Amino acid sequence: MNSEIELKFYAPDGCVGELQQILEKFSVLQHEERHLRSVYFDTAERHLKKWRMGLRIRAGDEQNVQTIKTAGRNIGGLHERPEYNQVIEGNHPQLARFEQLSWPDDIELDALEQQLIPIFVTDFSRTTWLVDLDNETLIEVALDCGFLQSGEKQEPIQEIELELVKGDIAQLFYLAGRLTELSGLQLSSSSKAKRGYALADQTPHEQPSLLHFVPLSADMSIPEAFIQSLEYAMHHWQYHQQLYIQSHDLKALIQLKQASMLMHQVFNIYQDVVDFNCPWHAELLWWLRQLSWLEEALSIEKLLDQHGAFIRKLNNRRTLSRQLEDRLKQLPDADDVLKLLSSPRYNRLMVDIVSWLYQGERVSSVQQIELLDFAEQALELSWQELRNSDFGSESISFEQYTRMSGRLRRNLMVGNCLGDLFLAEERDDFRLLWLDILGGVDDLQLLEPIAELIEESDDDDEDIRQVCKWLHRKRESITDAIEFTRIEALARTDYWHRE
Numbered sequence: 001m002n003s004e005i006e007l008k009f010y011a012p013d014g015c016v017g018e019l020q021q022i023l024e025k026f027s028v029l030q031h032e033e034r035h036l037r038s039v040y041f042d043t044a045e046r047h048l049k050k051w052r053m054g055l056r057i058r059a060g061d062e063q064n065v066q067t068i069k070t071a072g073r074n075i076g077g078l079h080e081r082p083e084y085n086q087v088i089e090g091n092h093p094q095l096a097r098f099e100q101l102s103w104p105d106d107i108e109l110d111a112l113e114q115q116l117i118p119i120f121v122t123d124f125s126r127t128t129w130l131v132d133l134d135n136e137t138l139i140e141v142a143l144d145c146g147f148l149q150s151g152e153k154q155e156p157i158q159e160i161e162l163e164l165v166k167g168d169i170a171q172l173f174y175l176a177g178r179l180t181e182l183s184g185l186q187l188s189s190s191s192k193a194k195r196g197y198a199l200a201d202q203t204p205h206e207q208p209s210l211l212h213f214v215p216l217s218a219d220m221s222i223p224e225a226f227i228q229s230l231e232y233a234m235h236h237w238q239y240h241q242q243l244y245i246q247s248h249d250l251k252a253l254i255q256l257k258q259a260s261m262l263m264h265q266v267f268n269i270y271q272d273v274v275d276f277n278c279p280w281h282a283e284l285l286w287w288l289r290q291l292s293w294l295e296e297a298l299s300i301e302k303l304l305d306q307h308g309a310f311i312r313k314l315n316n317r318r319t320l321s322r323q324l325e326d327r328l329k330q331l332p333d334a335d336d337v338l339k340l341l342s343s344p345r346y347n348r349l350m351v352d353i354v355s356w357l358y359q360g361e362r363v364s365s366v367q368q369i370e371l372l373d374f375a376e377q378a379l380e381l382s383w384q385e386l387r388n389s390d391f392g393s394e395s396i397s398f399e400q401y402t403r404m405s406g407r408l409r410r411n412l413m414v415g416n417c418l419g420d421l422f423l424a425e426e427r428d429d430f431r432l433l434w435l436d437i438l439g440g441v442d443d444l445q446l447l448e449p450i451a452e453l454i455e456e457s458d459d460d461d462e463d464i465r466q467v468c469k470w471l472h473r474k475r476e477s478i479t480d481a482i483e484f485t486r487i488e489a490l491a492r493t494d495y496w497h498r499e
Contacts, residue, residue: 004072005078005172007176008160008162009185011185012158012184012185013158015185019141019160028132029138030130031130034128035126036059036123036125038056038121039118040055040056040122041055041093041116042055046197049197053069055116056122059091063087064089064090066088066094067086069081069193070082075354076189076238078354084100096109120150120197121149122192126144127142127145128143129141133167135168137164137166137168137171137172138164139163142161145158160179162176173351173358176351177352180348186245186342187354188242189238208249208254214229214416215232219371221371222274222365226266226276229266233259233260233262234259236256236259237259237260241341244341245341250294254295257294263284264284269417273365273366276364280352280356284353287349290340293331297332299449300327300328300449314466314467315463319463375422375496376496378414379415386408391490396486397479408438411434427495430494430495440485447475
């Protein structure tokens with residue numbers, strides 16, 4: 001059994017020349033090209049997939065090698081997992097040959113083996129460079145170009161993998177950082193096996209998912225909870241990055257931004273109880289600034305949705321729609337975002353985050369405190385500050401709501417970080433009303449592009465006056481509904497107080 005540690009990138013077309021130029025700056029002990037064809041097996045019921053196993057037979061070097069990879073750790077594009085290899089004769093798996101592997105209880109290997117069928121194939125050319133680095137470290141850099149196939153369906157394979165053959169994991173991240181100089185590179189968290197199953201099973205296109213609760217347990221130490229929270233944010237980030245690349249859906253990009261904001265919020269929550277040095281935090285803030293336009297773009301998209309149904313009662317809705325479309329064209333589009341996601345600066349940030357998370361032992365406690373006690377204190381402090389703000393006033397105007405939406409969103413993110421430690425029913429009952437308020441504030445902000453167009457207009461005709469009256473009614477209606485919910489929310493019992 002080997003423990004495989006590798007970083008995976010999606011590679012741009014025609015990158016081999018640029019990749020070679022970077023690798024020429026290092027000591028390359030070996031360089032070769034070969035063709036590899038692998039058949040992945042599972043049962044019709046996908047038992048191996050359910051057990052988080054991947055089974056293949058790879059043909060190459062005049063021999064067949066069967067391999068099983070089992071569940072391991074995946075942070076961003078870093079994959080660390082146990083791998084079992086056996087040279088076999090024939091082209092059907094021989095499960096009994098995996099003598100070191102622990103199978104699930106009550107499994108008859110002979111029966112399981114007979115149920116195995118080919119699911120998909122990977123067929124690609126692999127160009128490898130064995131790179132010699134400091135601290136007696138060897139890293140294999142592999143460029144794979146080919147395709148995945150299941151039946152008549154195909155998908156391209158265009159990947160760069162960095163595998164630690166031996167030595168210092170820090171050197172792996174160092175080399176990865178140098179490779180981010182390649183334009184068009186993207187750190188990937190999806191394995192060939194995951195993509196192959198999706199192709200074979202025709203998995204429906206994944207949809208954006210809302211930020212949920214960081215999975216925590218009360219017996220965790222503070223540093224463990226800190227790292228777990230950042231890893232959760234990174235997983236949400238990477239999932240929605242890939243989803244945006246596939247769909248160009250702004251809702252996926254919003255969730256990517258939410259994950260970035262959660263990561264920043266985690267630092268704020270834990271900064272007084274853990275000791276850490278985070279050299280990439282400034283770059284995280286840079287990244288968040290790159291997405292400052294996103295909420296406006298999403299608001300305009302919603303206003304224009306279904307041919308402007310939201311503003312259909314306005315006489316000049318067509319003129320307004322054209323103005324909104326013009327404004328949307330001034331904001332970054334999908335090509336701009338994709339260029340940013342494949343930029344060297346962004347990919348260096350991704351590599352730095354993954355490297356830092358993997359080496360999380362550098363994080364230590366500043367004070368001795370149980371996680372549950374810390375969670376109570378953090379939640380109490382954040383919500384007390386909110387209640388002492390304008391949110392605790394007798395009444396709030398729509399301007400105050402839109403101005404303070406960030407504060408409420410940050411408070412709810414504290415709950416995303418720590419809420420899993422408390423009873424779900426009480427927690428969800430408390431949060432539901434505040435989430436409704438945030439939804440109302442989002443509705444108010446949806447009107448902002450229209451308000452800005454009116455402010456910029458020099459016209460003073462009946463159509464403009466109609467829009468102003470409509471805007472006033474909408475704001476009043478939404479604010480009244482939020483106000484009703486806010487009074488009820490302030491009266492709710494805090495869920496983090498223990499008996």
